[in-house]
Amino acid sequence: MTAVALQVDDLHKRFDAVTAAEGISVTVPEGVVWSLIGSNGAGKTTFVNMVTGYIKPDRGRIQFHGSDITALTPREITRLGMRRSFQIPQLCAELTVLENMLVSCAINQDRKPSFWHPATSKDDVDKAMEILARFRIAESSNHRMAELSGGARKLLDIAMALYGNPKVMLLDEPTSGVAAEEKFPIMDRVMEALSKENVTTLFVEHDMDIVTRYSDRVLAFYDGRIIANDSPDEVLGDEDVQRYVTGTVT
Amino acid sequence: MSFLKSLPSRSLILFCILVGLGFAMPTWGVFLVTIAFAKGLVALGNVAMMRGGLVSFGQGLYYCTGAYVAGFMAIHLGFSDIFLLCLAGVFVSTIVGAILGPILSTYRGIFFAMLSLAVSMILYGALSKATALGSTDGLTLPGPTFLGFAPEGRALSLHLYIFTVTLVVAAGTLMRMLFDSERGLITLAIKDNELRVEYLGASVRATMSVNFVIAAALGGLGGVIAGLAIGHVDPEYAYWTTSGEFVFVAILAGHFSVGAIFIASVILELVRSFSSLYFPNTWQLALGLFLLLVILLLPDGLGSLMKRWSRATAAFTKKRI
Amino acid sequence: MDLLAVILVDGLIYGAWLFIVSVGLTLVFGVLNVLNIAHGSLYAIGAYTTASAVGLYFAQGGDSFPLGSYAVMVLAAAVVAVVVGPILERGLLRYFYGRGEVVIVLVTYGVFLILEDVMKLVWGVDPYFVSQPYALLGNIEFGPLIYVAYDFLVIAMAIAVGLLVWFVLNRTRKGKIVLAVIHDREMSETMGVNVRRVFVVSFSAGVFLAALGGAITAPMISVTPGLGVSVIITAFAVVIIGGLGSIEGAAIGAVLVGIARAASVHLMPEAELFIIYLVMAVVLLFRPEGLFQKIQARKI
Secondary structure (H helix, E strand, O other): OEEEEEEEEEEEEOOOOOEEEEEEEEEEOOEEEEEEEEOOOOHHHHHHHHHHOOOOOEEEEEEEEOOOOOOHHHHHHHHHHEEEEEEEEOOOOEEHHHHHHHHHHHHOOOOOOOOOOOOOOOOHHHHHHHHHOOOOHHOOOOOOOHHHOHHHHHHHHHHHHHHOOOEEEEEEEOOOOOOOOHHHHHHHHHHHHHHHHOEEEEOOOOOOHHHHHOEEEEEEEOOOEEEEOOOOHHHHHHHHHHHHOOOOOO | OOHHHHHHHHHHHHHHHHHHHHHHOOHHHHHHHHHHHHHHHHHHHHHHHHHHOOOOOOOHHHHHHHHHHHHHHHOOOOOOOOHHHHHHHHHHHHHHHHHHHHHHHHOHHHHHHHHHHHHHHHHHHHHHHHHOHHHOOOOOOOOEEEEOOOOOOHHHHHHHHHHHHHHHHHHHHHHHHHHEEHHHHHHHHHHHHHHHHHHOOOHHHHHHHHHHHHHHHHHHHHHHHHHHHHHHEEEHHOOHHHHHHHHHHHHOOOOOHHHHHHHHHHHHHHHHHHHHOOOOOOHHHHHHHHHHHHHHHHHOHHHHHHHHHHHHHHHHHHHHO | OOOHHHHHHHHHHHHHHHHHHHOOOHHHHHHHHOOOOOOHHHHHHHHHHHHHHHHHHOOOOHHHOOOHHHHHHHHHHOOOOHHHHHHHHHHHHHHHOOOHHHHOOOOOOHHHHHHHHHHHHHHHOOEEEEEOOOOOOOOEEOOEEEEEHHHHHHHHHHHHHHHHHHHHHOOHHHHHHHHHHOOOOOHHHOOOHHHHHHHHHHHHHHHHHHHHHHHHHHHOOOOOOOHHHHHHHHHHHHHHHHHOOOOOHHHHHHHHHHHHHHHHHOOOOOOOOOOOHHHHHHHHHHOOOHHHHHHOOOOO
């Protein structure tokens, strides 16, 4: 009986006239890789935002490895071990790739960030470079965000979130804005890093090839509700999903 | 060779040079640099916060607090020892900063600037009507003593100068270490993307509150020294244009080099002194134009020039080896 | 009861003045996203220009039609707007758009420093007195109290300005275009709006309102250097209280601050100099972006 990584019960959220979530309930076991699909406005990103504390649900409960996190802030949820990456990579534009990584390392190391220990000490730089190398963006270590490709920015965004051994990882559209030929290589690297640490992974995606190739299960969103929760083949073959999400019904 | 490059040894060399300069300069020069360095300390506090994206238009609050604490203690309590006055000024300013920091650190951009300005103007207004503290006339401070020793004339100026130089080199070195530290890098990250920093697990509010309190302490220290050097404190220390000057110096210097802050402060004092002597109706014009030029051409301040220069020298020496 | 009435009247008079002085600042921020520290200098230039113009008017035989001096005052403000507005906006500010709100604030701080000395060079450092327009309308008696009628003209002027701005923005086609630019500059541009022209016109309107504030104040005081320095932060406080970019906010903020200051003058004079900042601090503590906040779009 595997432990439950994330337990969501009856989430509701309305923004004035828009229903972003209506009765969302799902049980995510430890160690799985699931994907979330749905057209724009279906409620996928709102779900991610609520689960990571950026938005508070109107009703409902979210539990992370048994503890109630519904009222916690993003920072507290991060410290508990749930991390996320962003649809639009959230990087520090004036800092180099290496410095971005060093920030993540400084915050997520075992001791509290120091008032005097240099941020660019040899040990810290080596550690950061090692992670950058694992994601194969080490050559760009001295570049700033403006000089990176979409794929490299996504990888850095994910690498920063990954540092510190998270238990649950939420990836918001990891391959959007990435050139077609880069999509698989990027997902390969990311999934390799995540599976090594047995991280429970949820990713939001629009590309069904990515969905079928990398996820064990698919959650389909429509109009704030989950309309399907099954294996990729089952979900993509479902009539409602085809009508409302993939647009392949005849 | 690497010993000479380390920060403590560079600071020591700088200290010796500055002290030597003091003996070589005429008394008006010593006085000018002392004031410039005192104000530079306040601007250093501004830079500490600007690295996190917050521009405070109210550092005059701490500058004024420090100065008035020193004045009050010297006149009404009879304490004249400079070490004691500095400790008291810094202590009170730090308390004020510690109270205001957590509240103000939740504000951003224009609102932070205006709120910090508002608090400083409240002190200005209150002091202007406080007859016990001299109202708008302020207080006249006696010359400080140095652990029992009471110099006068040029000797007093030199004592004050060397005391200030010691504080500036020490504070500058410590702040340089802070800026290069892990917390310093996190502060820079906050300026670019607060949300990300929160999502990485650090508290933006806690980090900026610490920067805020440090800036308050530096402001208070600068105020004590300026008050003692000028010999007079008045509510103008908390007026928004005074705070504006500290912002001016911080912008001029940029956040890459601590030394640039004090150089910029000296430049400002030189321009002000000579202009009010020879061009009393155009010195603000000159400053304004200067500021516009800096914003246009050197958006990262004078310090960025020094950074480029040191990078170029490093690249050059690398090539040679 | 009497004291309350006095505080209300004093508060409304001061509030009316505050509104005229501040509305231009909030308008410019709303349209261009520029927080103009030089606003106080523009107010001062308005005062000086009016002092010169009215002085000239009466020297050239204006005594035969003294009420004409009021028209001269408005005209002086208009001249300042038409001359200074485009020079500042097209000639300087536009090179710094897109570098962030704070950079623009620093640029306007530089402009403030420059204009302070420009005024000294043009008008000298001696004070100017043009009190004829102030005394022209005589006095009004409220029981035992005597008020100068001109002060009530200021109230009428504030209401007129408020209504005019509201009308232009909400009921004219050009005004609605300005509102569109306030709400979403990029979208307006893609819909074919000449945003550059909207910027110049709006900024000049802001200059006019600042100069108008100075114009109506000139007869009440002696016009000296440094006039604008305290006005800037007073206007800021009102605009912050009301919410940056909100005209209604500026009106309510002005009345709030006016009454607070009047109350302070009569009840607690020690607080007179800082009551406005206290009100601002309190408002910001409860409404971090002022009374009328702009709606924020989703960030992530």
